[in-house]
Structure formats: structure tokens, C-alpha cells
Amino acid sequence: MIFFDIDGTLIDHASASAAASLSFFDHFPGAIPFSREQFPAAWEEILNKHFNRFCRGEVSLWEQRRARTREVFAAPEMDEKEADARYRVFIRDYETLTRAFDDAEPCLQSLAGERLGIISNGAREQQIGKLQRAGLLHYFSVMVYSEDVGLGKPSASIFLEACRRAGDASERCVHIGDDLEADVVPSRALGMRGIHLSRAGKSPVGPPVISTLRNLPALIH
Numbered sequence: 739m740i741f742f743d744i745d746g747t748l749i750d751h752a753s754a755s756a757a758a759s760l761s762f763f764d765h766f767p768g769a770i771p772f773s774r775e776q777f778p779a780a781w782e783e784i785l786n787k788h789f790n791r792f793c794r795g796e797v798s799l800w801e802q803r804r805a806r807t808r809e810v811f812a813a814p815e816m817d818e819k820e821a822d823a824r825y826r827v828f829i830r831d832y833e834t835l836t837r838a839f840d841d842a843e844p845c846l847q848s849l850a851g852e853r854l855g856i857i858s859n860g861a862r863e864q865q866i867g868k869l870q871r872a873g874l875l876h877y878f879s880v881m882v883y884s885e886d887v888g889l890g891k892p893s894a895s896i897f898l899e900a901c902r903r904a905g906d907a908s909e910r911c912v913h914i915g916d917d918l919e920a921d922v923v924p925s926r927a928l929g930m931r932g933i934h935l936s937r938a939g940k941s942p943v944g945p946p947v948i949s950t951l952r953n954l955p956a957l958i959h
């Protein structure tokens with residue numbers, strides 16, 4: 739089976755997150771202790787810090803969302819209800835802004851006849867929503883999310899669970915992702931064919947590396 743990562747691979751998370759973070763900033767005038775210019779980068783850094791704790795199984799999905807919100811407002815005492823309400827302001831904008839990369843659907847169409855799957859650290863419901871709105875959900879027959887195994891990439895367990903559900907040995911599976919440490923290194927360590935999607939065209943690892951999903955079908959066939 740050929741597995742895909744979602745964010746940064748099929749879906750342009752970074753653009754949506756940056757735009758949604760500015761709407762979020764404007765929604766709470768004077769309440770966020772960053773400059774507007776600094777905020778998208780600060781938001782992403784804080785998001786990644788707490789999301790990575792979730793991927794390591796240290797906190798629940800909602801706990802990391804609350805921790806992220808409290809840190810952004812420099813308000814450690816903020817109660818759960820308020821933190822959840824503020825998080826929802828962000829997620830509403832973010833979800834309307836996520837789009838597939840232009841090369842995603844042509845690539846998936848070219849792979850017709852192959853069995854395709856998803857291995858993603860993101861929250862299942864949110865990730866399925868992104869694929870659905872982008873019209874890509876129907877391509878995938880197996881989907882494994884970090885919450886299904888309690889640990890995210892780069893943990894071996896999420897890759898092994900995906901191979902198990904596919905009914906394939908890891909050596910018969912391919913994984914394509916944009917993150918070297920989360921996607922490429924661990925999948926290759928398990929014997930999967932780990933393909934690095936390096937949209938910037940610079941990858942520190944050996945082949946197979948592609949700079950666009952348009953080059954994937956030729957690599958597979």
C-alpha cells in the first residue's frame with residue numbers, strides 16, 4: 739500500500755495556519771502579547787511544541803490545545819471552558835482555509851489502481867474533514883491517525899499499525915511525507931520505502947526524494 743502524510747504533503751497546512759492565526763489575533767485585540775507581524779511564526783512554534791507532546795503520548799488532544807491557547811495569551815490560569823472556546827475561534831477559520839496542494843489530486847488520479855492510505859498525526863476528525871472538503875477522501879482505503887495508537891510519527895507503532903491494517907509487510911509499503919524526522923527516517927528504518935517530498939527541492943537524505951507529487955507516479959510505476 740502507498741501511504742501519504744497529510745499536512746505539508748497533500749494539504750497546505752502552513753498557509754492556512756498562518757492566515758487563520760492572523761484572524762485569531764485580530765479577534766482578540768490587545769489580548770495576545772505578540773506583535774501582529776511576529777504572531778504567525780510564534781503561533782506555529784507554540785502549536786508544534788504542544789502538538790509534539792501529544793504525539794509522544796504525554797497529553798491528550800484537548801490538553802495540548804488548551805496548553806497552546808494558554809501560552810499564546812500568556813494566561814496559565816485560563817480555565818478549560820475559556821481555553822476551548824478560544825481554540826474554536828482559531829479552528830473555525832483554519833478549517834475553512836485549508837486547501838489541497840495543486841499537485842495532490844493529479845498525483846492521486848495517476849495512481850488509480852494502486853491501494854492508497856493515510857498515516858497522519860493530526861486529529862482524525864479534523865484531518866478527514868480536510869480531505870473531504872478537498873475532494874480527496876475517496877482515494878484512501880486505510881487511514882491511521884495518532885489517536886488510533888496513542889502515539890504519533892516518528893513512533894514505529896503508527897507505521898506498523900498502518901501496515902497491519904493494509905495487510906502488507908512493511909517492505910511492501912511506501913510512505914510519502916514532507917517531514918524528514920517524522921516521515922522519512924522512521925519509515926525507512928522499518929523497511930518501508932520512505933519517499934521524502936521536499937517542496938523546497940533540498941533534501942539532506944538520499945533517494946527517493948521528490949520536489950512535487952507530480953513526480954511520484956513515475957517513481958512508483
Ligand SMILES: [Mg+2]
Pocket residue numbers: 743744745746747915916917
Ligand atoms: Mg507533514
